Amino acid sequence: MTQTLEQQPSGLYLQNSNQQIAFPLKHTEVKAKIAGNISRVEVTQSFENPFTTSLEAVYIFPLPDEAAVDDMLIRIGDRTIQGSIKKRQEAVAIYEQARKQGHTAGLLEQERDNIFTQSLANIKPGEQIDVIIRYSDSLKFEGGNYEFVFPMVVGPRYIPGITIAEDAVGGGSAIAPMTLNQDTDLVSDASRLNAPILPSGMRSSHDINVTIEINAGVEIQDINSPSHQIQIIREEQLVNVKLGGGDTIPNKDLILRYQVSNNKIQTTTLTQADERGGHFALYLIPALEYRPEEIVAKDMVFLIDSSGSQSGEPLMQCQELMRRFINGLNPDDTFNIIDFSDTTQQLSPVPLSNTSQNRSLAINYINRLNAGGGTEMLGGIRTVLNLKTTNPGRLRNIVLLTDGYIGNENQILAEVKQRLQPGTRLHSFGAGSSVNRFLLNRIAELGRGIARIIRHDEPVDEVVEKFFRQINNPVLANIQLQWEGDGESPIMYPSTPPDLFAEQPLVLFGRKSDAHSGKLHISGIAAGGRRYQYSFHLNFPQTGNPAIAQLWGRSRIKDLMNQMVSGDTKGGVEAVTDTALAYQLLSQYTAFVAVSDEIRVNPNQDFISVQVPVEIPEAISHEGIFGNAVAAAPSGAMVNQPMVRRSREAKKQSAPPPMSAPAPAKPMPRFEEMESLAMEHDIPASEPEIGFADVDEFSNLERFSLFSEQLMPQLEEMNLDDQLEDLKALQREESSIPHLQIVSFTGLDQQMIYLLTQYLQAIQLPRGFGGDLVFEFQVNQGRVKQLMLDDEASSLKEQTVIELIRRSLLAWLPSQTFTSTVLLTLRIQA
Template identity: 60%
Template sequence: MSQMLDRQPAGLYVQTPDSQQIAFPLKHTEVSAKVAGNLSRVEVTQTFENPFTTTLEAVYIFPLPDEAAVDEMLIKIGDRTIKGHIKQREEAQQIYQQAKEQGRTAGLLEQERDNIFTQSLANIQPGEQIDVIIRYSASLQFEGGNYEFVFPMVVGPRYIPGIPIGENAVGSGSAPGPMSQNQDTDLVPDATRLNAPILPAGTRSGHDINMTVEIDAGVNIQAVRSPSHQLHISHEGQQVRVGLVGSDTIPNKDFILRYQVASKTTQSTLLAQSDDKGGHFALYLIPALDYAPEQIVPKDVVFLIDTSGSQMGHPLGQCQELMRRFIQGLNPNDTFSIINFANTTQHLSPVPLPNTPNNQSRAIAYINQLTAGGGTEMLQGIQTVLNFPLTDPGRLRSIVLLTDGYIGNDNQILAEVQRHLKPGNRLYSFGAGSSVNRFLLNRIAEIGRGISRVIRHDEAPDETVERFFRQINNPVLTNIQVTWEGEGESPVVYPAIAPDLFAEQPLVLFGRKADAVAGTLQVSGIPAGGTLYQQRFEVNFERGGNPAVAQLWGRSRIKAVMNQMVRGETKSGVEAVTQTAIAYQLLCQYTAFVAVSDEVRGDHPEASVSVQVPVEMPEEMSYEGIFGSIQHLGSVDAGYAPSPPQLNRAISPKLKMSIRRALYANLLNERGEYQGTEVPEEPRRTHKPQSPPSMPQRSFLDMDKMRSQIQGESSDSGDADISDINDVQFSPESLPEAEDESLSVREFEVRPQLEAPSESVKLTFQAPKPAMPPQRLKLVSVTGLDAEAIALLTEHLQAVQLPPGVSGELVWELRITNGQVKQVILDEEESSGDDPEVAEAIRRSLFTWRAELSLSTTVLLRVRISA
């Protein structure tokens, strides 16, 4: 393993096995975009450079727009260009690994989330510069006469909840930072692929970025502007060319470009094309409907605000300002409440409040006192708001979420909304910051039948709030139906169920007609006035046309199927996504681009040094909010327990895991009964010396995550906050000779972050062994494992707690790499059980099972559940 040394402005430094110091910067990113109407075609060129004498491999985690249809990847070495080919992901990884071991230069482009990608580049030779070229198509956002083009530049650090799994699950957890990597968990089994190393404050990587956007709208363009960057703008007829000012090229924030067109023809646009895969079309429609103010109905609004550590500073300040404007903008007959979440949830009131002057003042005071700190336990916040009481069933419940979305368990949140959002309710999402998780914000609003907005931390909120109320008060078109008239088969249209429209919001549809026979597309809906709205479009599939239309249909189909799998991967869903991606040559989570040089270019590929490229912290994101003011807390993972740095090496991994779980899983309720891994409302307090110095705010990754039943002993009096802990040491004499999983009472030495470093605190906790549930799970058949592994897996699954009265059989496909379960796929056609909670419990348990390190295989598993 290479190590990071002192960081210098020139780039990332590593230490090789022979103690040679090497710098490896990602030198430059060049982005060139061409915009025509509603579509953009973007080329991203990443330039990697190796100025030293050791062969390098670079691994770079970076963002692209979550709706982007990525369809090309090339690597350029000197005057040679090597085209990447789309393959199933496992096959592409094998090709890349083989090429790497042979000494061939190879590139591998993978998708981790819709907006997070990994670029690996192997065998970069000494003195060599290599370009990686990525191309994609995307639709522009269009609303209220304004077009918006967005290019994200950095992946912000994700909070990772769950129980650590994998080879280093015990004793090696770490935060996303220059010297560390996140750890996979049962909730985020791919966490290690989401967080790039973050450069420390005040440090530059040497990597810069340049943007060029050419706009050809066919009409005059006006009001070209960017809230994020300084622009150089030039006009030539109806074309506009936009570039960055040279002083604004740090890749630490989203690039946002907005402009208007001097034409009313943008109310509807239909694009069509035809190729060997059939005819495709894209429809962008804004119904020309108006609303009278008296048609506004009373509503109930519940605001859910993220106050975790990643919001510290300007992002929380912006959310507070948005909240104040929201409260002031409510209609007199509306009701409202406020819920905030970090490690725990709190609320302004247990029931909705009438919108009176007194309640507004009470709400503003509540908003003003909010502070940021702790982890982003968004699931708790979502569950709280979805179950929040409704005092007037006749009101439309609107949930407004304010967050940066920096979490790794996106799908768990989406699944919760998908399953439990009540009919007729709406969920709207607002992101405040320089580089928020647009994938989560967009998808949660889409599933929640609402709208999504992103506002920078330094933008004036007035226009955003005014537009939001204009839309939320005026649902323009509901019960939208899309029908086809004409010969041949009907087209497949996405989204399959058209969303309700709000004021100034476009309806965007992508369709494919396999026989490419012309016809008429009709869109109808019911406006609030009750009069039927209809509009018809003649669709002619001419050969050729803009190929981006077909690519975007393929991307829309992939998104639709992935939305169906937010509760967990299924065999039919994975196959559908993979087949679509291969047919349309698109990148997805089950495909990858791989490019390999023909010639062997490295004499000693085994001596190559692998480096993960560090990234900037997003602009105005707080280092203290993410990492806290504690300089070193053992090794701290984003969202899960640190492992005590002085853990006795003689303790077995089994006992270490028990200690880890006991410290952080809250194994006891107030009556001393086992209750799984639920987190209590407040951490227990311990004792500390009197008159301590002022303590820092709890951080995004701090010890506030410790949730076991802790009792303190100290020679001095006073209360110590758990977040003050600076060091934890096991007392070896307190550990048993036998590996008793119950642990009984164990003692730890804790060194608070106090002025007097010699003072310490003794902590004890009790974590009895949970009662084993009845053995309701039985392995009916297993292929791909030997008898010993089957016995261990059987024992592992017998600990799964299942709800009563459930029976059936579930068939699973496990993909195991180096002993770790990397993918768990449910074969729903072969399964007879359909309880989602049971499937989720078994899925999470399977992710935590470990096989022999040498095992890499696919396992087929049939599990029977007895009632």
């Protein structure tokens, strides 16, 4: 039996009233080296076991959303164990087996582009183990300013949808800090996104130190950080930056900005070659001017997040941004305001002209906004994307203001990708200390707009002025890329270059498999209709920065993932996995695992599993996130989560019997209506018998047809006109309802197929669609996981139907003892 915390000696855990919170993560050390546009970062996480039994520590943490994570190792004393990249399912199996056998093991997984999970098993009592993670990243560069960002904490994500399972990490002897951790049909991995958050006023023992070495090759100027106190040490053209001694709490993004004295650095080409081919990174800022008098009238729509996580300083910053936006509009512009939390509201049903009276109306609307409720962003996004255009001559610009604290990012991105009109631009503004940069950056990319992230305490005047200066007229549009030279053309990302705004660079990553040199011609249409062209000479010497290849691989993975925002496809998952393995990169389908050679703890003894608690991001309100009532929260609200868990074996022994998922609500089956009619008039009739062998060929519609054939003649003989007409009407209605049928399967036995068939029959499908859908997924520990659509083998392409069935399959709860890889073909007959 696992020991309780009361039996442990003093150490890195805290007794707080009735709460006991363990702190196995002692320290994080970050060392970054910046050369030109590229950073190479090493993150060392030091874990220590304060208990008298072995420990498993699980830590949810952020990294930059475009970081190419290509190395992980664990250090035990003077020994180093190198991690290896595997397919994620394989890596998890290796880790679990090593943990059960008593080996010390580390597992690094990616949940989102900017959320990662580090698991470290079998830490001996009193022992310290370091986990070292390395990644490469491309610095943001705009208007002569470089920006280096290191995120330190994952903000609490709001989880929409219907809960589909009990807490996947429940049980244990300690009360957790507050978090939301229940999986839903919209966010099936919600339990892996939110770390336990410390109660208000409580500090963990975890601290962080960051050292940044900058070698730009030229003089570096105006080094500053809006987020942290920093120390600057100069050695000729080399600059070292460290955190100030009093700013080591990991509760906000580190932002470091600086300028370089040589503006030629704005156009840069970096190359690298190896056995995989020649790789290049290209940074170009066109030297183009535009005339303010060429400004086109705009229709500005502001979409502001007023949910609970925005409470306090974040909402006040967004309100100040909005006031500046309204007062910065051009005379011929029109505007509207939409705000969302649990519900969506708007200032006006139609765009308002830019008059003093309308501006006053808008400012009053902005000033009355209050933060509260959940972040139901989808409602706001759908509302703003469905707004009708009243004047086609105006360029519509949508500006989203949010912290991005949601778990259903892909659902939002899919909506933008499917519904954004070609002439509309969608921009994103994040205000806060640790916003969801992944969501904000991807929304702007798909929206062909600009992403801006500022802290809650930064001045907004310059930011708003620069934003309007940029969007008033894109300086380069319709960008085309053409290769001149021997061999095949390079594969470049982004595959469709975006329009460029003033002072914004074009950043491309390319790979030429034969590594032959050549020229890359970049052309586009500049302001006023003028044609612009620039050419790069590319050579691929064997020397070069190896990070360039990794960044190309990361860019390819991002492009492939953008194509799967509506859901995983078999071809897309395979392409991401192959790229990640070829370039040794972490992804959502690969993971790093490291295992000690020797058995280090007794595998037959109990162990304690601890999920590392984290600080709430700076300036985020506990009350805004959790409200006053934390326990017994409804679906989609924050709930308590046990932070110290029993061993997994103990959990399994005490788990309740497996149950299948409750079927979605539906009207009373028509069969039951007919059965009631037969009983009312004493007409003998019975439901056709169905066996397991043919259950996949039977449906509610067929049951209705057989029963109605049996009942109809007897009703006609009795001349029950009203009932007869009702039955005929029901028959016509039922015949138009789509019929969902399992036509083939592997990996499920007859009983599981029977249960799945009954479950799927409850789905209310929209009319007018038919075809086959082929899914592949894993069944493990009572859940459907790694669900992929085989888009090539599927004939039905309607996303609404696919999403409905995908969500239903993810919500299905098979037996917890059943484990299998399943291939399932469904047929929908209109």
